[in-house]
Amino acid sequence: MDRLKGKVAVITGGSHGIGAAAVTRMAEEGASVAILDCLDDEGHALASKLSGQGHQVAYWHCDVGDEENVKTAINSAAEKFGHVDVLVNNAGISGPNKPTHELTEEEWDLVQKINVKGVFFCTKHAIPHMKKAGRGSIINLSSIYGLVSAPDIPPYHASKGAVRLMTKTDAMIYAPDNIRANSIHPGFIWTPMVEGHLKTTGEDLEAAKQATAALHPLGHMGEPDDIAWGIVFLASEESKFMTGSELVIDGGYTAH
Ligand code: NAP
Secondary structure, eight states: OOTTTTOEEEEETOSSHHHHHHHHHHHHTTOEEEEEESOHHHHHHHHHHHHHTTOOEEEEEOOTTOHHHHHHHHHHHHHHHSOOOEEEEOOOOOOOOOOGGGOOHHHHHHHHIIIIIHHHHHHHHHHHHHHHHTOEEEEEEOOGGGTSOOSSOHHHHHHHHHHHHHHHHHHHHHGGGTEEEEEEEEOOBOSHHHHHHHHTTOSOHHHHHHHHHTTSTTSSOBOHHHHHHHHHHHHSGGGTTOOSOEEEESTTGGGO
16 A cells, blocks of 8 residues: 555656556555656546545646656656656657668657657656655666567667666666666557557457467466556565666566
């Protein structure tokens, strides 16, 4: 119930999917939570549902690829809740499912802008608040696609590999400030992102779902809560000796 009591978490892409599950679990565990997303209706609805249950949750419109948006939203969240000591860099897109030689520069850049530069901007503007608070936990959503390859979505693989190593660099830079940074590497989790990605394969959706499920030794895809509980753990003091690490939650996908 109180694993995150007294903590203030900023989470990007918290309006639906993994982010929404993490918002819910962090709030239930006692954190004040700032949702930053572009999906305004869903974000406001989640914030008011959880606030109605007595939790401290508020929504800010924020495109993580826009530094001014990020700076304003994070500063405003710190002002509203008193400080910021948890940042969950969750917003991300899978991008176009084309082989490398067919991709345009614009398609490549958009994925890097949201998945990589968004993590940079949010980290940059959360760090001063964490230094002020004297502690911090940065949780970056990488992927199994940041650990191993597959013959699809090249810009996404590049972005998630970058996020994995950005996490380790920030872990080393900010360890003296008592700020930890860890990455999470989910297997396929059934969310709007995965549904959208499977639709790009051109296969029947049910057949594509079954084939994707079969890639995991446990025999099924994960659900958003499987990742949300990992986020709660990394945000909490239960993980206080953990930094620069990779938390792989993938139903055995990378165990081959
Ligand atoms: P999702 O269902 O698509 O949710 C992502 C959220 O981020 C959405 O609310 C999305 O809004 C938002 N977002 C996108 N671009 C944004 C921007 N520029 N600024 C602010 N918010 C933005 O995705 P998910 O499956 O929950 O994935 C969450 C994270 O986990 C991602 O980083 C993803 O790469 C990673 N991950 C997911 C899986 C999986 O299987 N689901 C596996 C490995 C890693 P819109 O809907 O408007 O774009």
